[in-house]
Amino acid sequence: MPIKNELTKREIGIRELIEQKQHSRNFKESFEKAIPFFLFLIASVSILTTIGIVYTLLSETIEFFKRVPIADFFTGTTLKPLSQTPEFGVLPLIIGTVTSSLIAMAVAAPIGLMSAIYLSEYASEKVRKTVKPLLEILAGIPTIVYGFFAFTFVTPLLREFIPGLEATNILSPGIVMGVMIIPMIASLSEDAMSSVPNAMREGALALGSTRLEVTKKVVIPAALSGIIASFVLGISRAIGETMIVTIASGSTKNFTFDITQSMQTMTAYIVEVTGGDAPAGSTIYYSLYAVAMTLFVFTLLMNLLARSISRKYREAY
Amino acid sequence: MMERAVERKVSRRMTMRLLINAISKYIFLLATLFGLVVLSVLIYRVFFEGFGWLNFDFLTGKLSTQPERAGIMGAILGTFWLMLVVAPVTMFLGVGTAIYLELYAKKGRLQGFIQTNISNLAGVPSIVYGILGLTVFARALNFGNIVLAGGLTMSLLILPIVIVASQEAIRAVPNPLSEASYGMGATKWQTIKSIILPSALPGILTGAILSLSRAIGETAPLVVIGIPALLIPFPGGIFDKFTVLPMQVYYWTLDSSLTAEYANLAAATIIVLLIALLLLNTTAIVIRNKFQQQH
Numbered sequence: 192m193p194i195k196n197e198l199t200k201r202e203i204g205i206r207e208l209i210e211q212k213q214h215s216r217n218f219k220e221s222f223e224k225a226i227p228f229f230l231f232l233i234a235s236v237s238i239l240t241t242i243g244i245v246y247t248l249l250s251e252t253i254e255f256f257k258r259v260p261i262a263d264f265f266t267g268t269t270l271k272p273l274s275q276t277p278e279f280g281v282l283p284l285i286i287g288t289v290t291s292s293l294i295a296m297a298v299a300a301p302i303g304l305m306s307a308i309y310l311s312e313y314a315s316e317k318v319r320k321t322v323k324p325l326l327e328i329l330a331g332i333p334t335i336v337y338g339f340f341a342f343t344f345v346t347p348l349l350r351e352f353i354p355g356l357e358a359t360n361i362l363s364p365g366i367v368m369g370v371m372i373i374p375m376i377a378s379l380s381e382d383a384m385s386s387v388p389n390a391m392r393e394g395a396l397a398l399g400s401t402r403l404e405v406t407k408k409v410v411i412p413a414a415l416s417g418i419i420a421s422f423v424l425g426i427s428r429a430i431g432e433t434m435i436v437t438i439a440s441g442s443t444k445n446f447t448f449d450i451t452q453s454m455q456t457m458t459a460y461i462v463e464v465t466g467g468d469a470p471a472g473s474t475i476y477y478s479l480y481a482v483a484m485t486l487f488v489f490t491l492l493m494n495l496l497a498r499s500i501s502r503k504y505r506e507a508y
Numbered sequence: 509m510m511e512r513a514v515e516r517k518v519s520r521r522m523t524m525r526l527l528i529n530a531i532s533k534y535i536f537l538l539a540t541l542f543g544l545v546v547l548s549v550l551i552y553r554v555f556f557e558g559f560g561w562l563n564f565d566f567l568t569g570k571l572s573t574q575p576e577r578a579g580i581m582g583a584i585l586g587t588f589w590l591m592l593v594v595a596p597v598t599m600f601l602g603v604g605t606a607i608y609l610e611l612y613a614k615k616g617r618l619q620g621f622i623q624t625n626i627s628n629l630a631g632v633p634s635i636v637y638g639i640l641g642l643t644v645f646a647r648a649l650n651f652g653n654i655v656l657a658g659g660l661t662m663s664l665l666i667l668p669i670v671i672v673a674s675q676e677a678i679r680a681v682p683n684p685l686s687e688a689s690y691g692m693g694a695t696k697w698q699t700i701k702s703i704i705l706p707s708a709l710p711g712i713l714t715g716a717i718l719s720l721s722r723a724i725g726e727t728a729p730l731v732v733i734g735i736p737a738l739l740i741p742f743p744g745g746i747f748d749k750f751t752v753l754p755m756q757v758y759y760w761t762l763d764s765s766l767t768a769e770y771a772n773l774a775a776a777t778i779i780v781l782l783i784a785l786l787l788l789n790t791t792a793i794v795i796r797n798k799f800q801q802q803h
Contacts (some may be wrong), residue, residue, distance in 0.1 A: 219695065226697050227612040233604030234613075237626050237671070240664050244636060247643040305539030313533050314540075322540060329543050331785065332550070333725025335754040336778050339761045340550050343557070343771050358765070373543045401529035424631075431633025433728035434754075438761055458635050458728070465642065465732045483639050487632065494631035 248487055251480035258474050264481060270444040270455075272464070272475045279478050281485060283444045287454035288489075291365045291436055292429035294450065298369025299425055303376030304418065310377065311384040312406050323378070330374040338438035341367040346439060359441025359453040368435050372425045379424065383417020383501075384410050420501035427493035431486065433458040457486045554782070558775025566776060571740070571756075575769035580777055582742050586655070586750035587724060587784075589743050593659025594666070594723050599716055601663065602670030603705075606712075609671075610678045611700060630668035637665040638732025646733050653734045655746040661729050666719040673715020677708040710799035714792045721788040725781065727754040753781045 256264070259279045267280020306326065310319050346363040350356045356363075387410050395405045411418065441453030442463050455463070460482050469476040569579015605626075613619040641661025651657035681704050689699040705712075735751050737759040743750040757774045764771035 223695050223697055227608070230604050230608035230612055233601055234608040234622055236601050236664075237605060237629060237667060238622060240640070240667070241625050241629060243644055244632065244640050247640060248636075251643075302539045302542050305536045306543065309533075309536035309540045313536060322544075325547075326540075326543050329547055331721070331725075331789065332547075333727065333754055333781065333785070335725070335727045335757050335761075336550070336554070336781070339757060339771075339774055339778060340553065342761055343764060343774075344549075344553050370543065370546050377540075377543075401525050403529040403532045404525070427631060431635065433633070433635045433731075434758065437731075438758070458633065461635055461639065462728070462731050465638075465734060471647070480639070483636055487636050490631060490633055491628065494628065498627070 244487070248480055248484040251477055252484045255474070255477035255481040258477065259481075268446045270460075272478055277474060279474070279481075280446075281457075281482060283446045284455055284457045284460050284482060285485075286446060286448070287361060287436075287440070288430055288456040288458075288486075290448065290450060290454060291361050291368065291440065291456055292426050294362060294365025295368035295372055295429040296422065296426055298366050299372035299376050299429075300422055302369075303373045303421070303425070304380055306373065306377040307380035307384055307418075308406055308411075311381045312402060312410060323381075326374045326377060329370065332371075334371065334432060334434040335438075337367050337371050338364070338435040341435055341439035353451060356451045357441070357453050359439060359443075360451050361436075361440045361454040362450045364435045364439035365450070367439070368429050368432055371432070371435070372428055375428065376421045376425050379421035380414070380418045383414040383421070386417075387413045416500050416503050420497040423493055423497040423500065427490045427497065430493065431458065431490050433462060437462045457482050457489075461486075551782075554775050554778050556775075557772050558777070558779050561772045561776040562779055566773075567780070570742075571751075575767060575773055578773055580753065580756055580780065582740060583751050583753045583756040583777070584780070586743050586755075587752045589655045589746055589748070589750060590659050590662065590752055591720060591724070593656060593746055594662045595716070595720060597660065597663040598666055598670045598719065599712075602667055602716070603674050603712060605667075605671045606674030606678055607700060607705075610675050611696075611704070626668050626671055630672070633728075634665055634726055635728040635732060637661055638729030640664070641729055641733050653736065653749055655743060655748060655750045658730050658733055658735070658750070658752075659746065661733060662723045662726065665726065665729060666723050669719040669722065670716055673719070674708070674712045677711025677715065678704060680711060681707045710795050714796045714799070717788055717792040717795070721785050721792075724752075724784060724788070725754055727758055730755055731758065753777055753784070757781065 264279055264281050266282065267278060268282050269278045269280050270283045271278045310323060314322065341363045342359075345367055346356070346358065346360065349360075349363055353362075391409050391413060392405050395409045396402075400408070436456045437459040440456065440459060442455050442459065443453040444460075445452055445454045447454065461479055464475060464479045469479065565577075566579050567584070568581050569577065571580075571582055572578040605622075609619060609622060613622070638661065641657060641664075645651050645657040645660050646653060649657075685703055685707060686699050689703045690696075694702075730752060735755050736749065737751075737755075740749055740751065757777045760770045760774035760777065764774060
């Protein structure tokens with residue numbers, strides 16, 4: 192019977208369709224449930240990165256401290272990893288790092304702050320819109336380019352004025368690093384100053400203050416925590432900077448405060464040791480991790496400090 | 509008489525205050541211009557030293573011990589292959605993490621923990637990433653100094669930037685768009701895939717391109733992984749040994765204290781590097797401007 196046959200055929204077709212639909216819905220549901228889990232796995236990569244950094248640094252640093260006492264490392268003023276009787280005092284590197292960062296901040300803090308004041312308090316909207324992106328180009332230039340600039344231009348230029356300046360010294364990379372940090376301090380401080388409510392400015396202006404007095408006595412105090420946070424971040428950036436100091440400050444492990452001399456920073460030491468192909472398992476190899484751990488802790492503390500300062504400032508408004 | 513004296517005193521002080529205000533305005537302006545002046549000197553110096561050396565043979569040549577014959581094709585290809593690893597890996601991890609944090613994670617301790625962790629990672633010096641890459645990718649996984657090891661290290665380095673930019677882009681998608689999609693009976697993933705992500709794409713791309721340009725200029729992690737300064741054959745894939753433009757600048761700058769011509773080579777390489785960065789940044793700005801017009 193052809194008619195019945197056709198009906199069953201259609202019936203089977205519909206049943207199949209329903210089943211298929213059911214099937215695809217089940218699939219879709221389990222797919223929807225799997226997605227958050229899968230995305231969580233992706234998100235955990237950033238946690239794994241932190242764990243990876245801390246674990247590698249910590250385990251090798253512990254190995255280093257089994258060979259070199261912690262006290263010797265943190266109080267030793269001589270660093271001679273390659274000599275017959277190697278000494279591993281980190282102080283020369285810390286002095287180099289702190290000195291170069293201080294020089295950088297001596298350049299970046301006043302100039303960055305003054306730029307921020309100009310952009311936030313004096314400049315017209317039009318000027319601000321042209322100058323700010325131009326300043327940001329400075330921040331986007333690769334540090335290796337700054338290193339080249341410090342080594343081939345700034346150092347020879349400085350030697351014209353300072354006769355005793357060595358071909359590699361801590362002064363020139365410090366200054367250039369400061370230039371690199373200017374836009375960061377300018378932009379963060381400007382943000383802090385722009386978020387000071389206008390009513391406060393207007394009040395002071397109405398009492399007869401000049402722009403400068405408003406800035407000095409109202410805007411800067413009100414934005415102080417944001418400004419300080421930008422300085423701390425700048426220092427952290429200077430401590431972690433590598434290529435400028437590696438190229439322009441040399442590899443002499445000097446324990447000195449003479450800024451015309453060559454000094455090595457923590458980052459430059461790491462570059463020197465890895466570039467020198469330190470055999471895995473040697474004490475020099477482990478010293479790499481101890482220095483990197485010190486660097487990591489330094490910058491982490493700075494970043495946490497900056498965050499806690501700027502959080503306070505956010506509560507103020 | 510007394511009043512006169514007071515008046516004169518006040519007016520003199522007022523003039524003084526206004527004068528100081530005017531002077532400091534110009535000091536602040538000069539400080540602002542300082543950075544721009546250094547920028548122009550830097551660019552002028554680089555072009556002055558490198559422009560004469562920039563020609564077809566330099567762009568397509570191999571590394572050589574003779575400065576006159578040295579070229580940077582190897583470094584250009586190395587940079588290209590490095591980007592071929594970094595771009596997809598960071599896009600995948602960065603956008604995935606951003607979707608999870610913005611759209612799936614419950615606001616709570618875990619989400620806060622991941623978020624704090626990401627902002628801490630953003631402050632870790634790049635050389636520390638280099639040590640991570642050296643220990644994990646180059647040594648433990650035994651990749652050595654091939655493109656893949658460098659690329660994965662670089663990806664982790666710029667991951668925080670991509671995540672934060674993608675989060676902002678996703679957050680900027682207007683709520684009614686996704687609500688309409690749910691109202692039509694679409695599932696969460698369907699809404700994300702066909703409504704939220706396409707709408708957030710320009711923002712995500714802008715962030716991704718800006719972070720890529722950071723990766724192109726970054727040197728420290730690659731130095732740590734141990735990219736050789738020797739003459740190497742052109743890299744032909746992600747499993748080959750390689751060098752990149754900034755590494756070439758680094759070695760040539762160091763060599764310039766021995767042979768002055770190497771400074772010219774370094775400068776010429778910097779020009780190529782800066783042009784590449786300029787192109788990338790312009791692309792990012794164009795995308796951002798188009799995006800802003802839309803909303």
